[in-house]
Amino acid sequence: MAKYEVTKTLDVMGEVCPVPDVETKRALKKMKPGEILEVLIDYAMSAERIPETVKNMGHEVLEVVESAPSEWKIYIKVK
């Protein structure tokens, strides 16, 4: 069951560095305050880096869930 009411899901699994980071930023720019972005990612470096980048942009990182070995779901609330 989905824990959050996700507005948009961004699947960046398998993409080369830094596509996951850049696509996340681009997606967030198009979203409205209060909406929730779900990022599906399988790259450890980006999974560690994206939450910090997003916080610096002023958005809220709700949770980083490890959904499978080396796969994460990052939930971001747009501010």
Next chain:
Amino acid sequence: MAWTGLLMGLIFGALLQQGRVCFNSAFRDLRLTKDNYTFKIVVLSVALSTILFHFSAQLGWIKMNPAAFNWVSTILGAFIFGMGMVLAGGCASGITYRVGEGMTTAWFAVFSFGLTAYATKKGALNWVIKGLSKFDVRTTYAADSLYAPKTGVTVSSVLNINPWIPALIFAALCLWYVFGTKTTQRKTKINWILLGILLAVVSGVAYILSYKAGRNYGFGITGPWVDLFSSFLNAQKLNWSSLSVLGMVIGSAIAAIASKEFKLRMPKNPMTYVQVLLGGFMMGFGASIDYGCNIGHFFVGLPMLAISSIIASVFFILGNWTMTYFLYQRD
């Protein structure tokens, strides 16, 4: 003694993987996300390596052997290499350790990188190096100096001063930057200061062992991949250099599997494979004509204060920023 190459490669590969030490990210994030986390790891490591290399040379454990500076190819090659690493999704060491993580794009990138470097150093593209080598600047050092007898120019050889003077000033400036300025925070497995220290120690020990095995340089990526391809294609015995890069791939794979980070990763858009092949080509060509990649020049050459490595490092970063702008910053 060639086996020590495998051992050092294993340790280095595991460290790069667990520490996510990618110079492409280090350079790019400074601009793209105003994030200096990875850059500070490598700068700290360079500062400590500077002291370690000079110390080892002082004790006679190594002779520092910086690459020749070339007015044309150092600048041109480094800029091409810097752009290539953005397309390939990693620097030379980055794509090497990602091979072990199961990143399929990196497999294509290293093949393109290694084969192009081979062709540039020994094959169909070798005329470029031959044509440009007349602009090489080398110098001769006294037998009792810290440097190999005939090698690339350094800050101390240009200024004609004791190598320790620029070495200590450079290391101090790096340390001031690392500890005196604000660091971006990030949750990681290994503390960044510890990681910077470990990388420098491994690099310093690798130089000594490589020297003992008759190969006068520290870690590299480009030359070692060429040597690995060479032994594969020409049935030559594996040497320190080829074993070190083989070790990096295996070390990274072991670390990735042990930490459950190994996964066959494939991008959804097949065009990505074309992009990384082109990136690998540019990296292989660039790193061959400028006599070094991000490891040979930035990680090992900067600590020796080689003029070639200083110029190359600047143009790696400029090339990286240029391609990052075209690929990721134009919205």
